[in-house]
Amino acid sequence: MTVHTIDRADALAPNHELVIIGSGPAGLAAAVEAAAGGLAPLVLDEQAHPGGQMYHGITHCGPERLRILGPDYRRGLDLVRAFQASGAIHAPRALVWGLGPASQDGSGLQLGVSLGGRSRLLKANRVILATGAQERPMPVPGWTLPGVLTAGAGQIALKTSGLVPSGEVVLAGTGPLLYLLAHQLLLAGARVAAVLDTCDPARIPRALPHLPGFLGSPYLFRGLRLMARLRGSVRFHGHVTALEILGEDRVQGVRFRLGSRWREQPADVVLLHQGVVPNLNLAGSAGCALCWNESQRCFQPRLAATGESSLAGLAVAGDGAAVAGAAAAEVSGRMAALEALAALGRLPAAAVAGRRRTLARDLARLHRGRRFLDTLYLPPAAFRAPADDRTLVCRCEEITAGQVRAAIALGVPGPNQLKAFLRPGMGPCQGRLCALTLTEMIAAQTGASPAEIGLCRFRAPVKPLALGELAGLPATPEALLAVTGSTLPID
Amino acid sequence: MFRRIPETRGTLTFTFDGQPVQAAPGDSVAAALLQAGIRTFRTSVASGAPRGPHCLMGACFDCLLTIDGVANRQSCLVEVAEGMDVRSQHGARPVTEGVLP
Numbered sequence: 001m002t003v004h005t006i007d008r009a010d011a012l013a014p015n016h017e018l019v020i021i022g023s024g025p026a027g028l029a030a031a032v033e034a035a036a037g038g039l040a041p042l043v044l045d046e047q048a049h050p051g052g053q054m055y056h057g058i059t060h061c062g063p064e065r066l067r068i069l070g071p072d073y074r075r076g077l078d079l080v081r082a083f084q085a086s087g088a089i090h091a092p093r094a095l096v097w098g099l100g101p102a103s104q105d106g107s108g109l110q111l112g113v114s115l116g117g118r119s120r121l122l123k124a125n126r127v128i129l130a131t132g133a134q135e136r137p138m139p140v141p142g143w144t145l146p147g148v149l150t151a152g153a154g155q156i157a158l159k160t161s162g163l164v165p166s167g168e169v170v171l172a173g174t175g176p177l178l179y180l181l182a183h184q185l186l187l188a189g190a191r192v193a194a195v196l197d198t199c200d201p202a203r204i205p206r207a208l209p210h211l212p213g214f215l216g217s218p219y220l221f222r223g224l225r226l227m228a229r230l231r232g233s234v235r236f237h238g239h240v241t242a243l244e245i246l247g248e249d250r251v252q253g254v255r256f257r258l259g260s261r262w263r264e265q266p267a268d269v270v271l272l273h274q275g276v277v278p279n280l281n282l283a284g285s286a287g288c289a290l291c292w293n294e295s296q297r298c299f300q301p302r303l304a305a306t307g308e309s310s311l312a313g314l315a316v317a318g319d320g321a322a323v324a325g326a327a328a329a330e331v332s333g334r335m336a337a338l339e340a341l342a343a344l345g346r347l348p349a350a351a352v353a354g355r356r357r358t359l360a361r362d363l364a365r366l367h368r369g370r371r372f373l374d375t376l377y378l379p380p381a382a383f384r385a386p387a388d389d390r391t392l393v394c395r396c397e398e399i400t401a402g403q404v405r406a407a408i409a410l411g412v413p414g415p416n417q418l419k420a421f422l423r424p425g426m427g428p429c430q431g432r433l434c435a436l437t438l439t440e441m442i443a444a445q446t447g448a449s450p451a452e453i454g455l456c457r458f459r460a461p462v463k464p465l466a467l468g469e470l471a472g473l474p475a476t477p478e479a480l481l482a483v484t485g486s487t488l489p490i491d
Numbered sequence: 492m493f494r495r496i497p498e499t500r501g502t503l504t505f506t507f508d509g510q511p512v513q514a515a516p517g518d519s520v521a522a523a524l525l526q527a528g529i530r531t532f533r534t535s536v537a538s539g540a541p542r543g544p545h546c547l548m549g550a551c552f553d554c555l556l557t558i559d560g561v562a563n564r565q566s567c568l569v570e571v572a573e574g575m576d577v578r579s580q581h582g583a584r585p586v587t588e589g590v591l592p
Contacts, residue, residue: 153546164495396536397537
């Protein structure tokens with residue numbers, strides 16, 4: 001068997017038993033499992049090649065990059081090969097811009113898909129949402145200057161194109177990916193001028209009770225070795241409590257506070273990072289119930305143990321369900337596929353139960369130690385709700401922290417009402433880079449919990465879509481009736 | 492601002508605002524431009540401030556460019572191709588643009 005590739009919207013079949021959105025670790029594993037169970041799942045992904053952000057570029061990656069990126073990246077090769085040898089249908093470069101129930105009675109799901117400049121509406125009995133995570137925004141003054149990227153962006157540039165930042169490179173923030181990227185950049189021969197670590201040492205006593213869980217994690221030894229190497233080879237400033245990026249038309253330096261003193265450092269490239277959070281635009285717009293995860297300080301879909309969301313037929317797998325890393329994402333993708341096979345009557349109940357137990361055990365093992373990392377590397381409050389009034393909170397509409405705070409002081413109760421005052425979250429990124437910050441700011445100022453405040457509402461289309469594409473959708477009898485008052489085709 | 496490790500090599504050519512740029516097969520338009528030393532891709536719609544790629548994963552919409560005549564494409568999600576015509580964007584698009592005379 002080989003994967004069947006589709007590159008035109010009109011080549012997409014209108015009805016599917018299982019659609020998988022995303023081809024990162026969770027989506028690929030789900031596709032392989034589902035295909036092994038006899039389904040031909042349709043895998044839709046925005047990228048040109050399978051792998052997601054985790055295994056970005058792996059289909060055309062040479063030995064030098066594999067060396068730099070290490071074993072966690074290399075394991076993606078097996079997964080991508082298994083996918084390519086599966087009976088799945090792959091539609092790369094496809095944007096899923098809408099998702100929801102297909103009918104009033106709640107049976108089946110409908111998807112809006114854009115591919116090659118045309119859109120189609122598809123129906124599916126089951127959908128697995130495997131859209132992964134994105135980096136938590138790290139709003140500081142100057143973070144919109146050209147030359148300021150995220151650490152994830154720095155890693156993607158390395159994965160896809162073998163790019164290494166040059167000149168004075170500064171990494172700032174906190175979390176495992178930041179340190180890993182610093183290490184990889186050094187291996188690739190980059191000059192890392194400084195790592196500005198915003199991790200708060202006061203978190204250590206809070207994280208310690210979770211240490212026993214982490215002792216069994218494969219990341220413990222590797223993490224310790226990596227940190228030791230890093231501290232030995234780059235200028236590592238611990239406990240940075242404030243950060244500002246300097247420059248007129250591009251980044252020229254950083255200014256940061258250590259204790260009571262400010263320091264400056266020239267910079268040509270700044271890479272920011274403070275953890276990853278589930279990507280929720282599609283789940284939210286579909287109407288999935290979301291919940292607040294206090295230990296990771298983010299929202300995530302409210303799911304049953306099987307990965308099933310509040311929307312019938314829709315499961316969420318991988319980091320888009322709950323951030324736990326690539327290996328756990330793979331297992332949760334397999335679990336979601338197993339549930340789909342069971343629901344579609346493709347597997348006998350006895351086979352499902354046994355496999356479910358094995359996967360649940362694997363998942364529990366991979367979650368071990370997560371709580372320790374989450375607690376230790378929780379970004380400090382001043383970086384989640386920016387302290388400096390000049391900071392642009394909404395990058396698209398260019399709204400500052402000062403403006404947002406003034407509006408909250410007027411009694412604005414939530415992010416949806418903030419839109420009416422200032423438009424944050426209403427630009428093209430649709431809140432991806434500000435929604436969480438807005439909730440954190442309202443929480444910090446009003447004392448309410450983020451769980452009560454909620455997230456700004458996400459709506460379809462989840463990415464901007466040309467009107468012509470919507471207008472060009474094949475007209476259904478219902479649509480004709482709504483517009484013309486008759487179901488007769490228009491000449 | 493970014494350099495290539497020796498393993499990847501620019502073997503195809505596209506244009507950015509009319510100037511030739513070398514790219515490697517598999518590069519996104521955004522990555523190819525960063526490697527060519529171009530960091531400002533557009534000026535913002537609200538204030539006209541310079542902007543360039545931030546997330547490279549399709550979330551931030553700061554790498555928007557006009558590619559082969561289609562405006563506002565996320566250049567981090569578009570694979571570069573030989574002869575591609577890529578143009579920077581400046582502020583908000585005027586409402587008259589693309590309207591037939």
